[in-house]
Amino acid sequence: MGSxxxxxxxWVVHRVRALExxxxxxxxxxxxxxxxxxxxxxxxxxxxxxxxxxxRAWVDAAYRQRLLADGTAAIAELGIxxxxxxxxxxxxxxxxxxxxxxxxxxxxxxxxxxxxxxxxWYKSPAYRSRAVLEPRKVLAEFGVTLPDDTEIRIWDSxxxxxxxxxxxxxxxxxxxSEPELATLVTRDAMIGVAQVxxxxxxx
Amino acid sequence: xNGVHDLGGKHGFxxxxxxxxxxYFHADWEKAVLVMNLVGMVKRIYNVDEFRHAIERxxxxxxxxxxxxxxxxxxxxxxxxxxxxxxxxxxxxxxxELEQNPGAPLPDRxxxxxLERMMRAVRKGMAEASEPNPAxxxxxxxxxxxxxxxxxxxxxxxxxxxxHRGRIHAFHGVYILxxxxxxxxxxxxxxxxxxxxxxxxxxxxxxxxxxxxxIDLWESYLKPVEG
Numbered sequence: 001m002g003s004x005x006x007x008x009x010x011w012v013v014h015r016v017r018a019l020e021x022x023x024x025x026x027x028x029x030x031x032x033x034x035x036x037x038x039x040x041x042x043x044x045x046x047x048x049x050x051x052x053x054x055x056r057a058w059v060d061a062a063y064r065q066r067l068l069a070d071g072t073a074a075i076a077e078l079g080i081x082x083x084x085x086x087x088x089x090x091x092x093x094x095x096x097x098x099x100x101x102x103x104x105x106x107x108x109x110x111x112x113x114x115x116x117x118x119x120x121w122y123k124s125p126a127y128r129s130r131a132v133l134e135p136r137k138v139l140a141e142f143g144v145t146l147p148d149d150t151e152i153r154i155w156d157s158x159x160x161x162x163x164x165x166x167x168x169x170x171x172x173x174x175x176x177s178e179p180e181l182a183t184l185v186t187r188d189a190m191i192g193v194a195q196v197x198x199x200x201x202x203x
Numbered sequence: 204x205n206g207v208h209d210l211g212g213k214h215g216f217x218x219x220x221x222x223x224x225x226x227y228f229h230a231d232w233e234k235a236v237l238v239m240n241l242v243g244m245v246k247r248i249y250n251v252d253e254f255r256h257a258i259e260r261x262x263x264x265x266x267x268x269x270x271x272x273x274x275x276x277x278x279x280x281x282x283x284x285x286x287x288x289x290x291x292x293x294x295x296x297x298x299x300e301l302e303q304n305p306g307a308p309l310p311d312r313x314x315x316x317x318l319e320r321m322m323r324a325v326r327k328g329m330a331e332a333s334e335p336n337p338a339x340x341x342x343x344x345x346x347x348x349x350x351x352x353x354x355x356x357x358x359x360x361x362x363x364x365x366x367h368r369g370r371i372h373a374f375h376g377v378y379i380l381x382x383x384x385x386x387x388x389x390x391x392x393x394x395x396x397x398x399x400x401x402x403x404x405x406x407x408x409x410x411x412x413x414x415x416x417x418i419d420l421w422e423s424y425l426k427p428v429e430g
Contacts, residue, residue, distance in 0.1 A: 009305060011298075016232040016276060018297035019239060021309050022289050028246060030314040033321055034238045040325050041237075042227050080326075087328030088375070090397075105211030105361050107255050108271065113328050117237075119225050123271045126216040132363065133212045136411045141218055152414045156211065158359045159395055159419035160251075160330035161375055 333376030
């Protein structure tokens with residue numbers, strides 16, 4: 001894309017443009033819709049949404065309870081996602097004795113309203129095949145080594161229920177405000193393949 | 204369908220490869236495919252179960268040799284043709300024209316109503332709400348065994364979880380049965396459960412310790428276990 005030398009474009013580029021132009025002609029699409037939806041995923045609907053939810057749960061015990069009891073409603077309280085025709089969210093909590101990890105072995109189901117577009121590795125055959133069979137090995141590749149007595153809970157998203165992990169609040173983050181905490185929370189921690197790291201200054 | 208898409212527990216795919224600072228998209232055409240698929244579902248030209256099954260039907264070798272958005276493109280084109288929105292000839296013809304004249308601009312059109320519906324779908328997700336009936340047959344804590352169910356069509360009972368004992372972890376509500384909905388056989392709503400399986404039950408001696416897999420399964424995938 002945007003390259004200055006003149007290699008022929010692959011077939012897929014023409015095929016997609018052909019579909020796009022036919023759908024526009026038939027009154028089913030507009031280029032503005034394409035641009036605005038893409039812009040929304042690039043700027044507004046991404047892991048920053050999930051991070052806000054996590055930070056709130058870390059500072060507000062009552063919110064944490066509501067989040068674990070009814071993820072959809074508690075997330076909607078922050079103006080994210082919503083009830084009445086929308087994804088049902090289940091939030092699962094990591095503790096010193098339990099680690100959760102999310103996968104979709106059959107396709108690539110992912111909690112889009114809170115995490116945005118899934119990364120390529122999440123959709124890859126390697127992750128989808130191995131997360132259920134050998135999660136400890138997969139976690140080790142991601143740099144997470146858990147004690148043998150930690151229970152690992154895998155959530156295979158085979159229906160329309162979407163899962164998000166509530167990671168553990170790192171030690172050394174006690175002095176941080178809710179917005180500061182949100183900046184520590186990564187996409188991978190909310191999928192369950194990473195732990196949230198303490199802020200650099202206190203590490 | 205016992206296809207290669209049913210990846211849970213398969214061997215030989217190597218380590219999970221990650222890209223640092225991965226961009227949202229790797230090419231502009233991926234953006235158009237993403238949005239065209241959302242339009243197909245928002246406008247109810249097809250449903251999500253038909254969409255997933257059309258990916259499963261794309262060809263087993265091709266599935267493994269193509270990217271995520273190529274899967275989507277295959278499914279979207281198949282369904283738009285099957286549903287009569289575009290004809291195969293139109294699509295092939297237009298593709299050839301654009302190969303010969305790649306600079307041809309896209310037609311101009313505004314559609315504020317579609318834009319509004321799409322933004323709502325993006326922010327809320329598109330899943331349908333739970334239905335009131337029928338009442339669930341199982342309760343939390345019940346032991347079940349999954350059917351040895353081998354349909355040629357669409358199902359959401361993964362191969363690795365067939366014929367195994369599990370425990371009802373939670374009842375989610377009553378949801379459209381994908382096995383029917385992907386094949387134009389209506390919604391057939393059924394109770395949906397989170398079912399927990401011990402890793403040893405699924406993987407035998409090779410299982411990693413203290414692992415439990417939770418899978419969301421519809422009631423007709425499950426049979427009661429006495430005692």
